[in-house]
Amino acid sequence: MQRIYLDNNATSPVLPEIVAAMLPYFGESFGNPSSAHALGEDAAAALRAARVSVAALVGARSPREIVFTSGGTESIHRALHAALARSPGLRRIVTTTVEHSAVLEPLETLEKQGFSVIRVGVDGDGTLDRAALDAALTDECALVTVMAANNETGVASDLTGVGALCRARDIAFHVDAVQAAGKMPLDVKLLGADLVSISAHKIHGPKGAGALFVRDGFALAPMFPGGPQESRRRPGTENVPALVGFGRAADLARRFVADEHGPRELARLRDRLESEIVARLAGARVHASRAPRIPNTTNIAFEGVEAEALLGALSAQGVFVSAGSACHAAARRPSHVLLAMGCSASEAAASLRFSLSRLSTDGEVSGAVEAVTEAVMGLRSLA
Numbered sequence: 001m002q003r004i005y006l007d008n009n010a011t012s013p014v015l016p017e018i019v020a021a022m023l024p025y026f027g028e029s030f031g032n033p034s035s036a037h038a039l040g041e042d043a044a045a046a047l048r049a050a051r052v053s054v055a056a057l058v059g060a061r062s063p064r065e066i067v068f069t070s071g072g073t074e075s076i077h078r079a080l081h082a083a084l085a086r087s088p089g090l091r092r093i094v095t096t097t098v099e100h101s102a103v104l105e106p107l108e109t110l111e112k113q114g115f116s117v118i119r120v121g122v123d124g125d126g127t128l129d130r131a132a133l134d135a136a137l138t139d140e141c142a143l144v145t146v147m148a149a150n151n152e153t154g155v156a157s158d159l160t161g162v163g164a165l166c167r168a169r170d171i172a173f174h175v176d177a178v179q180a181a182g183k184m185p186l187d188v189k190l191l192g193a194d195l196v197s198i199s200a201h202k203i204h205g206p207k208g209a210g211a212l213f214v215r216d217g218f219a220l221a222p223m224f225p226g227g228p229q230e231s232r233r234r235p236g237t238e239n240v241p242a243l244v245g246f247g248r249a250a251d252l253a254r255r256f257v258a259d260e261h262g263p264r265e266l267a268r269l270r271d272r273l274e275s276e277i278v279a280r281l282a283g284a285r286v287h288a289s290r291a292p293r294i295p296n297t298t299n300i301a302f303e304g305v306e307a308e309a310l311l312g313a314l315s316a317q318g319v320f321v322s323a324g325s326a327c328h329a330a331a332r333r334p335s336h337v338l339l340a341m342g343c344s345a346s347e348a349a350a351s352l353r354f355s356l357s358r359l360s361t362d363g364e365v366s367g368a369v370e371a372v373t374e375a376v377m378g379l380r381s382l383a
């Protein structure tokens with residue numbers, strides 16, 4: 001059976017050369033980076049190299065600004081709490097309506113604890129209401145947290161000048177760059193961000209590895225006491241093989257973004273997928289098609305079809321996509337992102353996300369178009 005994987009925003013396959021880079025650290029180079037002997041030094045050197053690579057991916061000034069974590073969710077959680085600990089008197093947090101649950105859920109908890117959360121909206125194309133965002137950045141504000149690119153629609157947020165506004169009012173600025181990293185240029189200096197979260201498994205690295213960029217001079221209290229690792233900011237013996245894989249993934253992702261041909265080719269494949277589906281199927285509509293987007297993502301509504309049924313029919317044909325965020329797959333609620341863009345609940349429940357990767361091919365796009373056309377027509381004929 002064919003196997004066409006178009007769910008790379010959920011997770012991406014670990015590239016063979018990344019697996020190869022990790023393997024020695026499960027085997028002969030198994031040392032603890034804190035050990036004072038040669039094996040320990042070997043692991044510590046590998047960790048230093050990984051930190052340099054991840055720092056370069058986000059444009060950090062120094063590898064010291066990278067704190068390794070278990071992934072995007074942990075990085076985000078640490079960022080939110082570090083920002084709030086910095087200004088205990090301030091109770092206002094600004095975010096958007098289309099963030100990932102890794103941001104929205106901790107903010108809901110904080111709201112119950114008395115913080116006031118302002119959620120800035122987006123328009124029908126998923127474009128952030130910058131006037132509303134800028135107006136919310138008042139002196140009462142402790143933290144602004146905004147995603148660089150949306151996981152469901154791929155829409156890239158216009159964050160121009162947000163860093164400067166935050167700096168002027170001493171507001172902590174966190175960017176969730178989990179989906180942007182490795183797909184679009186990312187530079188923490190240009191963003192003017194204090195904190196930036198990224199994750200290895202979205203860029204062909206292993207699961208269980210992520211990073212929080214923490215601007216030099218910005219305090220990040222330890223998660224809990226327990227040891228000197230990560231400059232006391234995250235205690236516990238480091239996951240050396242995964243972090244080595246993360247470093248290699250960061251190198252490859254940085255090269256991919258720097259060479260304009262790569263992202264352009266990825267966007268061409270994505271655009272081909274969209275245009276052929278829309279040409280073949282009446283009642284298919286691409287969400288956010290006019291907004292600037294990361295090049296690998298499209299989200300398409302199929303009138304008269306339940307996304308869950310379509311996802312199942314495609315899976316049976318070896319085509320793997322998702323309905324909304326993978327984290328919400330079990331909840332089967334219509335996407336909060338599409339609802340925030342003004343879609344009706346029924347259109348949101350008829351929408352699928354296709355997320356390609358730099359491994360995607362024209363052949364796979366053709367196979368996916370065939371499978372989607374057949375599955376949608378089949379489901380419509382049953383209805």
Ligand code: PLP
Pocket residue numbers: 009010070071072073074100102147149150151176178179198199200201210
């Ligand atoms: N933020 C965004 C935008 C995401 O898409 C995801 C995962 O899908 C996360 C955060 C959470 O990252 P992780 O799976 O590494 O915890």
